[in-house]
Amino acid sequence: MEFITGGVCAPKGIRAAGVHCGIRKGKVKKDLALIVSDVSANAAAVYTTNIVKAAPITVTQQHLADGRARAVICNSGIANACVSDGIEKARAMCKLTADALGISAQDVLVASTGVIGQSLDLQPIQTGVSMLTAQLSTNGGTDAAQAIMTTDTVIKECAVRVDIGGKSVCIGAAAKGSGMMNPRLATMLSFITTDARIESSTLHTLLTDAANLSINRVSIDGDTSTNDMLIILANGESGVQVDKNPEHLSAFTQALNAVCVHLAKLLAKDGEGATKLIECTVSGAQDRRAAEKAADSIINSPLVKSAMFGQDANWGRILCAAGYSGAQFNPDKVSISLRSSAGEIAVCANGAGLNFCEKKALQILQCNEIIIDINLHSGNACASAWGCDLSYEYVKINGDYRT
Amino acid sequence: MEFITGGVCAPKGIRAAGVHCGIRKGKVKKDLALIVSDVSANAAAVYTTNIVKAAPITVTQQHLADGRARAVICNSGIANACVSDGIEKARAMCKLTADALGISAQDVLVASTGVIGQSLDLQPIQTGVSMLTAQLSTNGGTDAAQAIMTTDTVIKECAVRVDIGGKSVCIGAAAKGSGMMNPRLATMLSFITTDARIESSTLHTLLTDAANLSINRVSIDGDTSTNDMLIILANGESGVQVDKNPEHLSAFTQALNAVCVHLAKLLAKDGEGATKLIECTVSGAQDRRAAEKAADSIINSPLVKSAMFGQDANWGRILCAAGYSGAQFNPDKVSISLRSSAGEIAVCANGAGLNFCEKKALQILQCNEIIIDINLHSGNACASAWGCDLSYEYVKINGDYRT
Numbered sequence: 001m002e003f004i005t006g007g008v009c010a011p012k013g014i015r016a017a018g019v020h021c022g023i024r025k026g027k028v029k030k031d032l033a034l035i036v037s038d039v040s041a042n043a044a045a046v047y048t049t050n051i052v053k054a055a056p057i058t059v060t061q062q063h064l065a066d067g068r069a070r071a072v073i074c075n076s077g078i079a080n081a082c083v084s085d086g087i088e089k090a091r092a093m094c095k096l097t098a099d100a101l102g103i104s105a106q107d108v109l110v111a112s113t114g115v116i117g118q119s120l121d122l123q124p125i126q127t128g129v130s131m132l133t134a135q136l137s138t139n140g141g142t143d144a145a146q147a148i149m150t151t152d153t154v155i156k157e158c159a160v161r162v163d164i165g166g167k168s169v170c171i172g173a174a175a176k177g178s179g180m181m182n183p184r185l186a187t188m189l190s191f192i193t194t195d196a197r198i199e200s201s202t203l204h205t206l207l208t209d210a211a212n213l214s215i216n217r218v219s220i221d222g223d224t225s226t227n228d229m230l231i232i233l234a235n236g237e238s239g240v241q242v243d244k245n246p247e248h249l250s251a252f253t254q255a256l257n258a259v260c261v262h263l264a265k266l267l268a269k270d271g272e273g274a275t276k277l278i279e280c281t282v283s284g285a286q287d288r289r290a291a292e293k294a295a296d297s298i299i300n301s302p303l304v305k306s307a308m309f310g311q312d313a314n315w316g317r318i319l320c321a322a323g324y325s326g327a328q329f330n331p332d333k334v335s336i337s338l339r340s341s342a343g344e345i346a347v348c349a350n351g352a353g354l355n356f357c358e359k360k361a362l363q364i365l366q367c368n369e370i371i372i373d374i375n376l377h378s379g380n381a382c383a384s385a386w387g388c389d390l391s392y393e394y395v396k397i398n399g400d401y402r403t
Numbered sequence: 404m405e406f407i408t409g410g411v412c413a414p415k416g417i418r419a420a421g422v423h424c425g426i427r428k429g430k431v432k433k434d435l436a437l438i439v440s441d442v443s444a445n446a447a448a449v450y451t452t453n454i455v456k457a458a459p460i461t462v463t464q465q466h467l468a469d470g471r472a473r474a475v476i477c478n479s480g481i482a483n484a485c486v487s488d489g490i491e492k493a494r495a496m497c498k499l500t501a502d503a504l505g506i507s508a509q510d511v512l513v514a515s516t517g518v519i520g521q522s523l524d525l526q527p528i529q530t531g532v533s534m535l536t537a538q539l540s541t542n543g544g545t546d547a548a549q550a551i552m553t554t555d556t557v558i559k560e561c562a563v564r565v566d567i568g569g570k571s572v573c574i575g576a577a578a579k580g581s582g583m584m585n586p587r588l589a590t591m592l593s594f595i596t597t598d599a600r601i602e603s604s605t606l607h608t609l610l611t612d613a614a615n616l617s618i619n620r621v622s623i624d625g626d627t628s629t630n631d632m633l634i635i636l637a638n639g640e641s642g643v644q645v646d647k648n649p650e651h652l653s654a655f656t657q658a659l660n661a662v663c664v665h666l667a668k669l670l671a672k673d674g675e676g677a678t679k680l681i682e683c684t685v686s687g688a689q690d691r692r693a694a695e696k697a698a699d700s701i702i703n704s705p706l707v708k709s710a711m712f713g714q715d716a717n718w719g720r721i722l723c724a725a726g727y728s729g730a731q732f733n734p735d736k737v738s739i740s741l742r743s744s745a746g747e748i749a750v751c752a753n754g755a756g757l758n759f760c761e762k763k764a765l766q767i768l769q770c771n772e773i774i775i776d777i778n779l780h781s782g783n784a785c786a787s788a789w790g791c792d793l794s795y796e797y798v799k800i801n802g803d804y805r806t
Contacts (some may be wrong), residue, residue: 052726052734084755116719117756226723316519323455331455352487353520392795
């Protein structure tokens with residue numbers, strides 16, 4: 001398996017485009033994206049678990065009932081959530097897209113991200129859909145990735161190629177979202193495409209597992225925004241059936257997991273106002289759920305995040321965050337190390353502080369990718385989570401978002 | 404019932420003091436507090452539920468096994484948590500205090516707040532205890548309240564007087580802690596004194612209930628720091644038995660609840676970097692736990708907090724935070740209003756945004772005490788929670804706390 005350049009258009013038979021159509025007045029960024037498979041694709045999705053769900057979630061769920069889709073239309077700027085005409089507008093987005101592509105509206109999935117509680121204006125979307133269908137190309141992945149951005153500062157896309165049974169299979173992806181202070185509050189959208197041939201029920205299982213290892217470790221599962229959505233389209237255009245042979249399935253699963261973990265890191269690293277990517281690896285947990293709880297809790301602790309911003313090796317806050325995570329462990333056994341490209345330093349053993357070199361710790365924490373290793377010494381399970389530090393900039397970005 | 408000036412020394416038979424003894428080198432603030440009852444008092448406490456517990460928690464639990472106490476010794480600067488000699492040092496603090504007062508170490512309760520993972524030096528504490536016992540007075544409450552502060556910017560104390568059966572009963576309190584971004588991470592210490600006569604088991608029940616209505620709605624219960632502690636001493640010196648008559652018990656309970664809610668507001672308002680006190684009142688919930696969950700979730704949402712700092716009536720974030728709180732409700736029925744001394748404005752009804760006047764909303768949000776009212780229209784239960792906005796200053800305070 002290797003990472004290659006490209007995004008959602010890396011797999012065979014996928015075209016995409018992204019345009020500016022003017023969804024929010026005064027903003028001149030691309031705001032409407034379209035991803036289309038040349039042939040009908042098996043498809044699966046995982047959604048926000050927030051009980052307040054945006055209209056596009058409901059409509060996409062309905063359109064995915066048959067496990068198949070041809071296209072994804074997505075706007076940024078307005079979330080189409082908490083408005084009385086939400087479902088009507090989301091359906092209209094699908095209809096406009098379907099008519100322009102000459103397909104059934106049932107085969108179009110829809111997503112939105114932006115301000116909650118404002119109505120979508122269909123006029124710019126109608127114009128935008130015409131522009132998109134005219135511009136659709138196998139080089140349009142980056143434009144699509146750009147069009148779904150909100151407070152994102154970098155375009156998020158990636159692609160991998162994996163040899164399965166002597167043939168090449170590609171997986172491509174575009175994502176938006178910011179690994180925020182409490183990542184659960186960001187809207188995360190990820191669109192994954194692949195030319196693998198695979199049953200939609202298997203695809204759904206693999207996608208759920210991959211999300212749990214990756215994106216759910218940035219956005220804590222169970223606590224998500226009104227609009228979060230992760231979609232995968234598998235159009236089979238590589239001619240490689242990946243779910244009839246355990247080895248092939250394993251190779252595909254590894255590649256899908258790699259794409260999702262890569263997206264998770266991109267999301268975390270581009271946290272609103274972030275200056276550092278923080279990875280927390282918990283080992284020695286009683287079970288995987290305990291490891292996940294501890295990792296999520298540490299990554300989400302504003303005190304840990306503030307300490308990382310301040311380059312302060314305040315390991316007590318790390319242990320404290322593990323302590324209130326709900327994971328069971330013996331605090332007197334815990335060990336903690338900090339790592340980066342500048343080296344590694346053990347800061348806590350047997351639940352008590354070590355007399356470490358503050359200068360060395362500072363060198364490690366000055367890097368822009370920090371790994372926190374915590375071993376609970378209570379079992380054999382492990383998990384990783386990703387986040388970012390907490391900076392002045394976060395407050396600035398979120399203090400007046402609507403205007 | 405009326406609020407009166409004073410703090411822990413308002414009840415009869417309570418003396419206190421606070422001194423600077425030099426627990427943290429280079430800081431010249433008061434750092435050691437002592438509260439003493441002239442006679443043995445019935446006592447109760449509630450503690451952090453973090454599984455990583457500071458040593459003073461363990462020692463206080465042991466000393467409170469008999470439901471009685473005479474004194475509370477508390478230092479700020481070092482938390483005496485996550486160190487190998489913690490229990491030994493906490494016991495020594497009790498012993499030094501007991502010897503100076505001529506009482507049993509078993510009758511001394513101990514609390515600490517400050518940096519985790521550093522060992523306490525007993526030398527300054529020994530000197531400090533001598534100074535404290537020399538200075539103990541019925542005017543020492545404010546000094547004691549000052550000595551327990553860490554990042555607090557204001558002294559937190561209050562007192563109420565209530566007529567029970569024609570006689571006067573007082574309750575006094577001192578507290579420290581900051582209603583942080585995720586309040587669960589602050590160390591909260593509250594010491595309450597009263598001259599009421601009351602059984603310690605009843606006292607424990609009343610204290611637990613009062614905490615749940617107040618301080619646990621700032622510090623989310625179940626997710627607390629290593630050192631959180633709320634102690635009450637009832638020395639009976641008023642001569643008024645409050646737990647043998649339902650009316651008397653009710654009057655005392657109301658007074659205790661009022662003190663605890665007042666402390667909760669003081670804690671929330673002095674949030675690290677806070678510019679505003681935010682109160683969230685949830686009504687129409689299915690049950691009280693659902694109301695608490697929704698209120699806690701809204702108060703803790705960094706996006707809601709950032710919006711309040713930015714004076715942005717972004718009600719979608721409020722609804723979103725209720726949606727992921729775990730409370731069950733129908734999002735299509737929810738209504739939301741914002742209130743302050745500048746007036747009230749309805750911003751959402753039936754789950755959708757109202758066309759409100761942004762200028763009026765801005766006037767309301769410019770005040771320094773904001774109330775968010777959310778009605779879930781799913782039942783009759785209600786709850787309140789308190790917090791603060793999220794400002795640049797928070798990040799600054801927590802970015803480099805240890806140095």
